[in-house]
Amino acid sequence: MITRSVAIGCAAVATVSAAGILNYAVRGRSAQIFGPSVYRGCSSRRSIALTFDDGPSPKSFELIEYLARWNIRATFFQCGINILRHPPIARQIHEAGHEIGNHTYSHLLLRPKLGYKPRINSRRTVARQFSLAQEIIEREVGVTPRLLRAPYGMRWFGMRDVQRELGLLGVMWTVIGHDWEWPARPIADLVLKKASPGGIICLHDGRDIQPNPDVSEMLKAMKVIVPALVDQGYSFETVSELLRP
Numbered sequence: 001m002i003t004r005s006v007a008i009g010c011a012a013v014a015t016v017s018a019a020g021i022l023n024y025a026v027r028g029r030s031a032q033i034f035g036p037s038v039y040r041g042c043s044s045r046r047s048i049a050l051t052f053d054d055g056p057s058p059k060s061f062e063l064i065e066y067l068a069r070w071n072i073r074a075t076f077f078q079c080g081i082n083i084l085r086h087p088p089i090a091r092q093i094h095e096a097g098h099e100i101g102n103h104t105y106s107h108l109l110l111r112p113k114l115g116y117k118p119r120i121n122s123r124r125t126v127a128r129q130f131s132l133a134q135e136i137i138e139r140e141v142g143v144t145p146r147l148l149r150a151p152y153g154m155r156w157f158g159m160r161d162v163q164r165e166l167g168l169l170g171v172m173w174t175v176i177g178h179d180w181e182w183p184a185r186p187i188a189d190l191v192l193k194k195a196s197p198g199g200i201i202c203l204h205d206g207r208d209i210q211p212n213p214d215v216s217e218m219l220k221a222m223k224v225i226v227p228a229l230v231d232q233g234y235s236f237e238t239v240s241e242l243l244r245p
């Protein structure tokens with residue numbers, strides 16, 4: 001009886017621990033288990049990187065016009081499907097001097113949803129998501145990305161191999177603005193509270209693969225975030241620039 005309860009207890013502990021490790025591997029911002037990844041850049045200068053996911057969308061124009069007024073270059077993690085919808089917008093973002101990163105073809109949740117019968121994405125599916133997006137960016141935008149961001153920040157099996165094959169470094173963030181669910185003021189408050197030298201800020205100029213998403217709260221928040229960071233003495237760099245010592 002005693003032996004059994006001990007055995008059950010150990011098994012439970014082992015299960016919790018394995019789940020914890022997997023959760024960290026998938027979501028932990030410093031995790032490298034599924035592939036090389038960074039979540040912040042060099043902190044020796046007062047610089048910060050703005051990143052925008054899920055674009056391009058029709059509203060991306062308004063964003064890059066605003067960034068141009070401040071002479072800011074940012075990093076855009078784009079989805080293949082959205083680029084195919086708006087190739088001129090994707091090109092214009094690149095031509096304005098911003099960095100383009102890979103955010104998969106269709107914004108697939110790489111890790112299966114918990115609580116459902118697991119629909120495990122194969123390594124081949126994961127690789128296809130990044131390689132298709134890479135091909136589309138190269139063909140439609142004319143640049144070869146060196147950075148990727150996993151949809152929802154969730155990494156999965158197969159990423160390490162495709163990262164090696166395509167020469168892609170994973171990028172997480174130091175602060176994510178919840179701009180898909182919050183109004184402008186709390187978005188700006190959170191970003192400004194968490195801003196630090198070498199920080200990587202994650203916002204969205206699209207919404208997964210929706211054709212015409214509402215990103216107006218992000219745009220309003222930007223008009224608070226940028227002047228405040230400039231007042232605090234920050235310069236803005238692309239993620240690749242921010243990673244240089």
Ligand SMILES: [Zn+2]
Nearest residue numbers: 053054151152
């Ligand atoms: Zn995304």
